[in-house]
Amino acid sequence: MAYRAGGYRVAVIGATGNVGREMLSTLAERKFPVSEVIALASSRSAGREVSFGEDQVLKVRDLETFDFTGVDIALSSPGAKVSATHSPRAAAAGCVVIDNTSHFRMDRDVPLVVPEVNPQAIAGYTKRHIIANPNCSTIQMVVALKPLHDAFGIKRVVVSTYQSVSGAGKDGMDELFNQTKGIYVNQPPADFQQKFTKQIAFNVIPHIDIFMDDGATKEEWKMAAETCKILDPAIKVHANCARVPVFVGHAEYVNIETEKPMSEEAARRALKGGEGVIIVDHRANEGYVTPAECSGEDAVYVSRIRKDTTVENGLSFWCVSDNLRKGAALNAVQIAEVLARDYLK
Template sequence: MAYRSEGYRVAVVGATGNVGREMLSILSERNFPIKEIVALASARSAGREVSFGEDQVLKVQNLDTFDFSGFDIALSSAGAKISAAFAPRAAEAGCVVIDNTSQFRMDPDVPLVVPEVNPQAIAGYKKRHIIANPNCSTIQMMVALKPLHDAFTIRRVVVSTYQSVSGGGKEAMDELFNQTKGIFVNQPYTDFQEIFTKQIAFNVIPHIDVFMDDGATKEEWKMAVETRKILDPDIKVHANCARVPVFCGHSEYINIETERPMTDAAAREALRAAPGVVVVDHRANEGYVTPVECAGEDAVYVSRIRKDPTVENGLSFWCVADNLRKGAALNTVQIAEVLARDYLDQA
């Protein structure tokens, strides 16, 4: 199967945000075959300019009044409420929406996709003309777990995340910057507190998204239910999610229990052979990857692979990825690539 020779008409929704700008950049970097591209955002952003590629500037158009007729694909990262309003309208016009918000992830008629893990699920887009992009922390975990599940059958996952502030958007990044700067001039952090519930500079906050009845946060719930939808409905997942004072790049310590026995060497070999994974695992100083080092990179990096002797068939490892790229924009573009190449022009 191949791309349409004349290219595709593509809309990027939320084009002025962190992820929207990253989507535009990655579409250009990966030479996605584009016949026409438009940048869309709210009415207050209409008229602003955003870059596409090295020499093209797009004038942002108003999403509320945009006609999606004739457009093939919309890549969206504009917030769940906005997606709830515009995505059905775009789908009705024949445009396939690849949505990066939480709005449709658990809809049984909407595929939830990580291309390295379950690309076959994209075929289900025809039910609603909508495909959901998973949560950023789920995406990088799925890329790392897929080869291990295929080789050893994962039964239980315990994951602790250390998530950067960019997951909360530009305002969250600004808050970390301003609080950090304020501390050095003896200005209270509360002067720069709008996004986070507590001081984020030089601190760790064990709270992402709203609290649920069982004491988990919604971020932790998302990781569990999305894993089961993407990878295997029988996997048990317990997640602990924290926000850390890092600008970009999510980190995760992942512990798994498997059905079949494994050695750390066998796990390392399975991970090295997997698409989208880079193993950097040397038991020495600097023999691992940190979020600073993965910024701007496409891969999910795995380090510190070792057996967990406290359970039968247990393994622990460290996992980092750029949450704005693989955790959002890149995964969305990769879905668009498979959709366009394998499905859009097929009878």
């Protein structure tokens, strides 16, 4: 199918935030067919200017008073509480909302979509006119898991994440910058500690989101629950999530156990055939990809592929991805591309 002649009216909700700006940039880079782009944010940001492409400047409009009538698609990343109010309001006006917050992800009537993994789920948008974008750490993992699951049937996943501060928004990035700078001039890190529970500069914090009754954090629960909804409800996932002093780019060590036997060579072949996956894996210095190298890139990079001999059919690998792009903005725009091409007339 083809895009609609004349393009689409697209709103970006939360346009002044890290992800909102990345959404605007990604729409322009991928030449999404727009007739109009509308930048929306809170009343505090109304009147500010944001860039769209190389030569367009958009004036931010007030989300609270904006009428979504006639808007085709909204890419929404304003925070869960704001989205809980305004995404249904936009949907009621006939707009299809692609929501990047956590609020709608586990709603049974809202598709949770990674286009390389379950694009067919987009068809379910008609129930609520809302499509959910998964958690950033889940997105990159399921992109890498999909070809392995198709080939060998994944039974169990144990993942340890090393998540950058940009996952906590601009405030998280500012806190890392200010603490790091302060340490070099003998200023206590606590002077700049507001976003994170402990010092983030030169440190690792094994705590993302709130603690739950079973001792897991909500971030760890999200990875398990979302993987089951997106990929296969039979897969068992145990996640360990940590925040690290990196500005952009999430890293994950992933260990899987499969139903079918697999050699390392067969696993590599499966991964090479995976959509959105690039393997960079040489058993030598610099033969792997790190978060610093994936910043600004679209792919999920897989390295350090090796057998786990402690279980019958085990494999471990390292994967990294830009959490602001594939983990948020790019995934949302890719959903919009499928939605516009295959469903919106």
